Amino acid sequence: MLFDDLPEARETIASVLVPVAVPEPYTYRVPAGAHVVPGSIVRVPLGTREVTGAVWDTQPDAAINPRKLKEILHVHDAPPLNDELRRFIDWVAGWTLAAPGMVLRMVLRSEEALEPEPPVPGLQRVLDRSPDRMTPARARVLATAADGLAWTRSGLAATAGVSTSVIDGLAEQGVFEPVFMTATPLPLPPDPAFNPPQLTPTQAGVAEALVANFDRGGVVALIDGVTGSGKTEVYFEAVAEALRRGRQAVILVPEIGLTEQFLRRFETRFGVPPAEWHSEITPKKRARVWRGVASGEVQVVVGARSALFLPFSRLGLIVVDEEHDTAFKQDDRVSYNARDMAVVRGHLARIPVVLASATPSVESRVNADLGRYQRHVLPERASGASLPDLAVIDMRTEGPERGRWIAPGLVSAIRETFAQKGQSLLFLNRRGYAPLTLCRSCGHRFQCSQCSAWLVEHRMKGKLVCHHCGHTEAIPRACPACGTQDALVACGPGVERVAEEVEGLFPDARVLVLSSDLLGGPDRLRREMKLVEEGGADIVIGTQLVAKGHNFPLMKLVGVIDADLGLAHGDPRAAERTFQLLAQVTGRAGRITGGGRGLLQSYSPDHPVLKALLSSDREAFYRAEIEARRAAGLPPFGRLAALVISGPEKAATEAYARAVSRVAPADRAVTILGPAEAALAMVRGRHRYRLLAMAPRQVDLQGYLRHWMTLAPPARGGLKLQIDIDPQQFL
């Protein structure tokens, strides 16, 4: 054959998604001898820097000036991102209107994982060699290494109980030879048959349905079960099925829900703890989990929302526990709701998704009612214990005297519980001592200088703190407005103030405050949680973190100090949030041991949310909430969007927007527009606006956004948007 007949050796190119906010993949030359496939993780030059990206297409139409092309520097020795994950990245980017590279960045969140762990030097017994002289220490070493497996020098020394010099001596004589051990072996795989639970007939029925879903493609099941009904045990059976089928499972939990308790429950069922994935994990562990997941060796991951973006090689199941929790939302960079994106990934991968909650979100309930999701109800408590006995204390007639916050009825309930050595929990979703401080003399109210919210007194810290932007200042002695000395007065209760009252009422009780801003950080909080769990406190005063994830087995009484708090907000989901929070926190009472009580202090005991809670008629709550949204012109999904258009003073605008999003639309300083008006304002005003637009309107937001993006492509920093629309309808 003549050389002339051969097609000219064409230059190979590939499009590479780079982790920057550009709208499309860039084209690079593939160096001779390098082999890339779609999904290959590569190192490429970009501008003056080098970045890690992923090959998106090996046959791109190169509409780019060939002279501009740069060459791929390195192809990482890591499994390529599979087709399922690449489609998921593209989908999420399209949905969130983020650059695909920004979504890729969430996938490539472990630099160390991109190359195999370097081999560890080790020693292996050379069987036909023995030491010149035997000593007791040497004998122990030989006995330890008799299995013929490779050991690390220090590991062998420690196990045999000798110093490393004994090992060195033996190695010197050739009794051990140096070898290289490949990366630390992964822990044993979870065993689906390790400890199957005793399920009630209802639970078994639900578990069976979840198992059957593995043969039905991308089915979403909503498990709707009261606190203590055994949701976890039931979805563990779906995890077991994934394992039996040789597939991987991921369990997403709200960040705070990933407790020691949860890991222990997993271990009890499957014999080993699951792999963990969350923001606190060390880089080394992070890399192991990432690689293990990509290679398929790690079979079950329990993690926060970011675990959804792990490169599973054969994902078979996604579970979203506490699916109603707002911690699944990410608002910075790419803004997404991991619960919704889990449904999307399940859909693309044609695998079952399980959403579980004691208080499902309204949108998931609606999706279930519409037949998009299966709905499985677990009504009773598994232990046979009844739900806590709930009652309301009408603060208008049965309230405490002025300056106190705990009604006499609740005080006596605490006294009774304490006498019977049970634990009481007082729930108040307000950190600090008092939510508002004012001057007795002139009426001056302490406001945050950055964002105009009230400053909250934190007596333990001795500071005034803004809960919106984090701004902190010292508590002054004199009023900054009129100069009067010692005239400051605290208005309303926070957990610290309730604790003060409790300590006065029950001097013998062990009182503990559980709040996210405890001095001593998360470690201390973890210790305190454990302490409460083991009975080391009698009365616990806590903010919403006691409502989430953690179970306190000895808790017999839950008192809600202000059940109205949260109901009055302008947020269209205030009622839903309050219902969920109160149901979760009161559900803690007697959760394990049964026979718990809940007392809710309220000035509006006839509010539908409280009525629904008290009658345990959850259906009534959902019916009323869906109806209320319909009446307000909102679709039942809670199709909500917020546009935050940031102006030139970026930091100020963002702090402002953050503050506003919590108090809006009550704050008059904010212009509130619908998306159409916001879009027009953007285009007309050359985005010199400082506004937050909330659009609880029934509009085609996606259409509007696309429309205006073509009119005025958002400049960097010019526009930040959050989309909070249930993606179900677009799948």
Place this chain on the structure above:
DNA sequence: AGCACGCCGACT
């Protein structure tokens, strides 16, 4: 003049 800072476009 020298430099910090913010804005803006480019990045294959």
Place this chain on the structure above:
DNA sequence: GTCGGCGTGCTC
């Protein structure tokens, strides 16, 4: 997301 260029305004 991050860098470099450039204009503005201020001067340990």
